[in-house]
Amino acid sequence: MSLASDRAKPRATEKPTLYKRIRLDIETRILTGEWPPGHRIPFEHELMARYRCSRMTVNKALSELAQADLIERRRRAGSFVRRPQHMSAVLKIADIRAEITALGRAYGYQLIDCRRRTATSADRARLGVSTAGKVIAIACRHSADDVPFAVEDRLIDLSTVPEAATADFAREPPGSWLLHHVPWTEAEHTISAVVADDRTAEALDIAVGAPCLVIDRYTWRSARTVTAVRLHYPGETHRLVARFKGG
Amino acid sequence: MSLASDRAKPRATEKPTLYKRIRLDIETRILTGEWPPGHRIPFEHELMARYRCSRMTVNKALSELAQADLIERRRRAGSFVRRPQHMSAVLKIADIRAEITALGRAYGYQLIDCRRRTATSADRARLGVSTAGKVIAIACRHSADDVPFAVEDRLIDLSTVPEAATADFAREPPGSWLLHHVPWTEAEHTISAVVADDRTAEALDIAVGAPCLVIDRYTWRSARTVTAVRLHYPGETHRLVARFKGG
DNA sequence: CACGATTATATGTCTAGACATATAAGTCAA
DNA sequence: TTGACTTATATGTCTAGACATATAATCGTG
Numbered sequence: 001m002s003l004a005s006d007r008a009k010p011r012a013t014e015k016p017t018l019y020k021r022i023r024l025d026i027e028t029r030i031l032t033g034e035w036p037p038g039h040r041i042p043f044e045h046e047l048m049a050r051y052r053c054s055r056m057t058v059n060k061a062l063s064e065l066a067q068a069d070l071i072e073r074r075r076r077a078g079s080f081v082r083r084p085q086h087m088s089a090v091l092k093i094a095d096i097r098a099e100i101t102a103l104g105r106a107y108g109y110q111l112i113d114c115r116r117r118t119a120t121s122a123d124r125a126r127l128g129v130s131t132a133g134k135v136i137a138i139a140c141r142h143s144a145d146d147v148p149f150a151v152e153d154r155l156i157d158l159s160t161v162p163e164a165a166t167a168d169f170a171r172e173p174p175g176s177w178l179l180h181h182v183p184w185t186e187a188e189h190t191i192s193a194v195v196a197d198d199r200t201a202e203a204l205d206i207a208v209g210a211p212c213l214v215i216d217r218y219t220w221r222s223a224r225t226v227t228a229v230r231l232h233y234p235g236e237t238h239r240l241v242a243r244f245k246g247g
Numbered sequence: 248m249s250l251a252s253d254r255a256k257p258r259a260t261e262k263p264t265l266y267k268r269i270r271l272d273i274e275t276r277i278l279t280g281e282w283p284p285g286h287r288i289p290f291e292h293e294l295m296a297r298y299r300c301s302r303m304t305v306n307k308a309l310s311e312l313a314q315a316d317l318i319e320r321r322r323r324a325g326s327f328v329r330r331p332q333h334m335s336a337v338l339k340i341a342d343i344r345a346e347i348t349a350l351g352r353a354y355g356y357q358l359i360d361c362r363r364r365t366a367t368s369a370d371r372a373r374l375g376v377s378t379a380g381k382v383i384a385i386a387c388r389h390s391a392d393d394v395p396f397a398v399e400d401r402l403i404d405l406s407t408v409p410e411a412a413t414a415d416f417a418r419e420p421p422g423s424w425l426l427h428h429v430p431w432t433e434a435e436h437t438i439s440a441v442v443a444d445d446r447t448a449e450a451l452d453i454a455v456g457a458p459c460l461v462i463d464r465y466t467w468r469s470a471r472t473v474t475a476v477r478l479h480y481p482g483e484t485h486r487l488v489a490r491f492k493g494g
Numbered sequence: 495c496a497c498g499a500t501t502a503t504a505t506g507t508c509t510a511g512a513c514a515t516a517t518a519a520g521t522c523a524a
Numbered sequence: 525t526t527g528a529c530t531t532a533t534a535t536g537t538c539t540a541g542a543c544a545t546a547t548a549a550t551c552g553t554g
Binding site (some may be wrong): 017018019053054056061076077 | 509518
């Protein structure tokens with residue numbers, strides 16, 4: 001396990017433009033605690049006067065801080081320092097086929113099981129819906145260069161995505177199909193660790209009891225549940241890499 | 248394990264503005280693989296014509312995509328789809344003490360081991376530095392309501408943070424101390440899954456062979472390595488939750 | 495052909511406006 | 525007092541320009 005070797009190096013400092021200077025000024029006050037959580041940041045028109053610039057310039061600085069969740073902006077009220085997030089993550093997960101082909105490896109896909117049924121109570125709990133509509137339950141496996149990459153266990157809500165009934169999941173992975181046919185508006189991920197049970201171990205070709213990284217993802221489209229998926233990755237070989245720029 | 252119950256519900260749909268629609272359109276094409284890594288995104292003037300809007304509007308969409316590392320923008324050349332880092336995540340992890348107290352649980356801290364030494368070759372590799380300066384190596388444990396929460400294994404580069412030599416890590420957790428004394432500018436996380444070895448199992452009060460979520464974090468301050476830390480969480484009980492807004 | 499100078503071009507930043515919209519705060523009536 | 529209505533205001537988005545700047549591509553020269 002060589003982590004240090006392929007780690008990216010931080011970039012050099014660059015000449016700051018005005019909006020970056022404004023952003024850094026505010027950021028510094030927040031990080032040093034000079035402006036504690038809840039503190040109201042000067043209004044845009046105050047910053048305009050302070051830095052003698054147009055509103056769009058301070059707006060760009062504040063928008064980026066809001067995007068980074070350092071501040072919260074409320075209409076009519078102003079902008080406020082946010083309480084630091086305890087542990088949160090923003091994941092951007094493209095579909096697995098795209099991920100593997102982007103790595104220059106051969107993508108393989110095997111459908112293990114696919115069945116259509118009226119949602120059981122377990123299905124409804126998993127999808128977070130109360131009415132018992134039809135669902136599709138899929139188990140499948142993704143591989144890279146013929147090595148198992150991840151196993152997928154998915155539930156699709158047919159009342160949200162009726163077109164999924166006609167999709168051929170033996171040919172196309174459900175994740176790819178959904179991304180092409182149902183742009184999501186919101187998603188939630190949960191990352192955890194488990195040890196492989198018999199079925200998972202067999203599908204991933206690892207030992208029973210070997211560590212697995214588990215990602216649960218729930219996807220919504222305009223307040224309607226689209227799909228719930230659980231992915232098992234071999235924990236020894238697969239890693240999630242994250243990088244965060246503070247400056 | 249009840250995931251569905253405490254899961255946040257999606258908010259209602261909001262009327263999408265033009266720049267958000269542009270951003271989502273491009274994002275969808277990237278995530279589906281329709282525009283693979285390296286693909287050149289239409290120029291701003293092309294998108295202006297396509298969406299019949301001003302340049303600032305498409306610029307805002309592209310700037311946000313660049314900030315999210317989905318695309319790379321190069322002057323004169325254009326904007327290009329970036330190669331995804333298999334899976335990328337942005338983690339914002341405040342210190343564990345704040346995390347536990349925010350959950351309304353009693354924070355406990357035990358220093359297991361703390362020693363100051365000249366960096367060994369292993370230390371240098373881990374910190375990604377070439378010169379052999381002084382380092383502090385710390386092992387400690389965080390608990391919530393007297394239940395082990397995480398074990399920490401940390402290395403601090405004293406040539407970057409000489410003040411750390413005078414800190415009392417028996418009293419204050421190193422993460423909290425660093426957060427208050429050394430604002431970082433850049434950080435990188437790697438998430439993986441392992442099974443507990445003897446030492447970890449004992450410290451976390453779990454069985455040997457039980458799954459653990461591992462977070463490795465490297466922190467820099469303006470191109471200088473600050474600290475490298477590895478955290479083991481009991482995988483059955485601890486989860487990373489992530490939420491991503493697509494709109 | 496190799497290499498330096500020039501040019502064209504896409505992005506980076508900024509301005510001085512505009513209207514939209516959510517909402518805190520104030521006003522008034524039941 | 526409470527609820528409904530109005531108003532003031534800060535942010536959200538957008539425009540049609542401008543100049544700056546990095547750099548790919550071209551051109552010219554030795």
